[in-house]
Amino acid sequence: xxxxxxxxxxxKCFREQKILFTRNSSxxxxxxxxxxxxxxxxxxxxxxxxxxxxxxxxxxxxxxxxLLPRPTGWVRVPSEPGKLSAVLHQADTDAGxxxxxxxxxxxxxxxxxxxxxxxxxxxxxxxxxxxxxxEEPSKILSWLRTNAFASHSRGWFAVxxxxxxxxxxxxxxxxxxxxxxxxxSNFITQFDEDSALSSFERWMVYLEFRIAKDASDTKAxxxxxxxxxxxxxxxxxxxxxxxxxxxxxxxxTVNGQKVPTISLSDGFRSVIALAGDLxxxxxxxxxxxxxxxxxxxxxxxxxxxxxxxxSWQRQIAGWLRDIFPNLxxxxxxxxxxxxxxxxxxxxxxxxxxxxxxxxxxQIQNVSAYDSDYILRxxxxxxxxxxxxATQDKINRYYELRNKINNLMEQELKEYEQLRQFMKEAQPIxxxxxxxSLEARTQAFxxxxxx
Numbered sequence: 030x031x032x033x034x035x036x037x038x039x040x041k042c043f044r045e046q047k048i049l050f051t052r053n054s055s056x057x058x059x060x061x062x063x064x065x066x067x068x069x070x071x072x073x074x075x076x077x078x079x080x081x082x083x084x085x086x087x088x089x090x091x092x093x094x095x096l097l098p099r100p101t102g103w104v105r106v107p108s109e110p111g112k113l114s115a116v117l118h119q120a121d122t123d124a125g126x127x128x129x130x131x132x133x134x135x136x137x138x139x140x141x142x143x144x145x146x147x148x149x150x151x152x153x154x155x156x157x158x159x160x161x162x163x164e165e166p167s168k169i170l171s172w173l174r175t176n177a178f179a180s181h182s183r184g185w186f187a188v189x190x191x192x193x194x195x196x197x198x199x200x201x202x203x204x205x206x207x208x209x210x211x212x213x214s215n216f217i218t219q220f221d222e223d224s225a226l227s228s229f230e231r232w233m234v235y236l237e238f239r240i241a242k243d244a245s246d247t248k249a250x251x252x253x254x255x256x257x258x259x260x261x262x263x264x265x266x267x268x269x270x271x272x273x274x275x276x277x278x279x280x281x282t283v284n285g286q287k288v289p290t291i292s293l294s295d296g297f298r299s300v301i302a303l304a305g306d307l308x309x310x311x312x313x314x315x316x317x318x319x320x321x322x323x324x325x326x327x328x329x330x331x332x333x334x335x336x337x338x339x340s341w342q343r344q345i346a347g348w349l350r351d352i353f354p355n356l357x358x359x360x361x362x363x364x365x366x367x368x369x370x371x372x373x374x375x376x377x378x379x380x381x382x383x384x385x386x387x388x389x390x391q392i393q394n395v396s397a398y399d400s401d402y403i404l405r406x407x408x409x410x411x412x413x414x415x416x417x418a419t420q421d422k423i424n425r426y427y428e429l430r431n432k433i434n435n436l437m438e439q440e441l442k443e444y445e446q447l448r449q450f451m452k453e454a455q456p457i458x459x460x461x462x463x464x465s466l467e468a469r470t471q472a473f474x475x476x477x478x479x
Contacts, residue, residue, distance in 0.1 A: 030177070030185050030326055031062040031118050031357040033135060037082055038112040039105045040142065042075045044386045050357070050376060062118065063376035065350060067368050067395070068361040069408055070380035075387045076361040079380070080189065080329050083359060084216040085140065086115040087187035087327055089178025090164040092213035093140065096220045100142050101160045107144030110157075114139040117177075120325040122315065123184035125176030127169070136173060139165040180212045186314045186326025186356075191218040192335055194226055194302050210313060219331065229305025230279055230290065232256070237273040252312055259308045259322060263300050263348050265341060295336040300345075303330070307353075325355040334364035346370030365403035369396050379408060419456055426451055 032050050037043040051060035068076045085093040097103075104111040116137045119125075127133040141150045141164075143157040150156075150163055157163065164170055177185035210228070217224045233256070239249040257270050271280040271287050280287045283297070290298065307328065311321040318324055334342045343366040349358060350372065362368060368377060377392040392408045404411045413420045426447040429440060436444060451457075 030120050030123050030187065031064075032083065032087075032327055032359075033060075033062070033116040033118050035079070035083060035086070035116075036112070036114040037079070038114075039109055040082065040103060040111045040113065041078045041105055042073075042382060042385070042387045043078070044105065046387060046389060048079075048378070048389055052376070062357055063374070064355075064357050065346065065371045065375040066357070066359045067371045067375055067377045068359065068380060069363075069368060069377065069392070071382075074380040074382045076380055077192075077331055080331050080359060080361055081219055082113050083115070083327075083329055084187075084189040084219050085162070086113055086138075087117075087189075087329075088212055088216050089174060090140070090162075090170070091174075092178065092211070092216070094162055095211075095213040096216055097162060099160050100162055101145075103142050103160070104144035107146040108148065110148050110150050111142035111144075112139055113142065117173075120184065122318070122325055123177070124182060125172070127172050127176075136169050136177075138167060138170040138173065141165060178212055180210065182212075182314075183316075184314065184325075186311065186324060187215060187328075188307060188310050188326070189216040189219045189329035190226075190303055190306075190331065191220070191222060192332040193222040194218050194299060194306075210310065215310060216329075219329070226302040226306045228309050229256075229260075229302060232305065232309045233270075233273050233279055255312065255321065256305065256308045259352055260301055260304045262352055263304045263345075264297065265344075268297070296338060296341060299336040300341070322353055323355055324353075325357075327357045327359070328353075329359045331361045332363070333360045334362050334367050337364075339364075339366055342366040343370055346375075347372070365395075365400040365409065368408060369398065369400070369403060372396050377408065379410075415456055419454075422447055422450055423456055 034047060034049045034051070036045075036047045038045045050063050050066055052063060053060055068079060070076050081097075085097060088096060114137065116135055119134045119136065127136070140162055143150060143159070143161045143163070145158075145160060147156055147158045151165060176182060218226060233253070236249045236253045236256075239246050240253070243249075261269050266284070268281055268283045271282040273279050279290050281290065281293065281297075281301075282288075283293070290301065293301070308321065311324050311326070314326070315321045315324045333345060337345060342364045346358075346360070346367055347370050349356075360367065360371070371377065373394070373396045375396065377395045379390045379392050381388050381390065390407070392406070395403055395406075395408055398406065401414050403409060404414050415423065426444070429436060429444040429447065433444070
């Protein structure tokens with residue numbers, strides 16, 4: 030499964046916005062999906078709202094109501110209903126055939142959202158007086174309920190992670206049992222910041238228990254091998270899973286030392302929580318697939334860069350794309366390193382608030398540039414990457430230099446101090462000294478090559 034488009038109408042800062050996640054095929058066939066979509070923008074422009082809206086649509090109506098039982102504040106104009114619509118594309122590994130008489134691969138459906146003012150919703154004009162999430166009845170949505178959105182559905186994989194994804198922060202004795210996940214649990218951290226991603230730890234203890242109980246349990250061994258390989262590929266250096274102790278404590282080897290998960294840094298724990306949860310859910314959704322990392326589906330990640338050192342931010346997108354080549358990632362970030370790491374075939378969108386409404390702009394060629402340029406480009410729109418104090422000094426230096434022959438005594442002293450700052454600190458590589466050979470050469474070239 031992958032997402033072709035989403036449409037948000039009267040939702041928070043979105044008046045009406047349709048966003049396509051497909052590109053035209055060079056062979057002239059049907060449009061192909063972008064497999065990596067980066068969402069950029071300042072705080073408060075709707076990145077998390079867009080990620081959450083996708084989660085509600087991908088979860089299905091029943092799970093969506095569990096995740097957001099009372100959508101207070103979601104409707105932009107409470108006197109009118111809001112709308113969330115999506116178009117999904119069925120992959121070959123997704124179960125079910127919609128209509129035996131013809132092949133259908135795309136599925137469109139809609140939810141309505143109401144505020145605290147009585148409004149009429151749908152074709153039947155039913156009145157709602159409280160905030161609610163209401164699905165628009167349709168044959169397609171009824172079919173999706175059974176084949177795509179049920180917790181036991183095969184394929185139709187989708188999972189979402191909020192900004193506060195983490196392992197549990199307390200030592201605990203883990204019981205070696207594992208229940209199949211509900212569809213809503215795939216997205217819980219997007220709507221509940223206090224929810225920990227404990228499935229990785231529970232999963233590892235459960236598999237260790239199965240293997241200890243029956244050494245010939247090849248299925249449990251394969252699941253553990255696949256899971257460990259994914260987690261270790263996403264960790265830097267030589268970090269590896271060392272062991273699961275008899276009392277249910279998971280230990281990692283980091284820089285030659287054994288460290289329990291509770292003692293790992295937030296960066297390690299964030300990556301382990303994400304990778305462990307993702308691979309476990311893929312194994313649940315595709316039990317018959319030899320290599321679940323090759324499965325298709327959709328992954329939503331809010332603030333992928335959080336807790337990650339810049340060296341990790343630079344690599345994390347490439348790692349995820351390499352390990353899970355057939356997943357469609359939607360990633361919100363404030364990091365130019367993550368944005369560039371998506372690669373040249375990623376879709377980069379900047380959300381910008383203009384006149385109280387969100388505008389979505391596609392940004393080209395982000396992967397080709399360094400972080401400093403990306404921050405000053407349309408992708409982020411920074412005036413400068415220097416600190417405000419340093420930029421003020423740079424601006425003042427050029428202001429004084431432009432009128433060097435007409436400076437007062439105090440201004441000359443100030444200019445000399447700024448000249449020394451520009452020469453020693455070299456915040457922009459250091460400008461040529463007025464009257465120097467470099468300055469005369471630059472003036473000559475500008476005059477003769479312009």
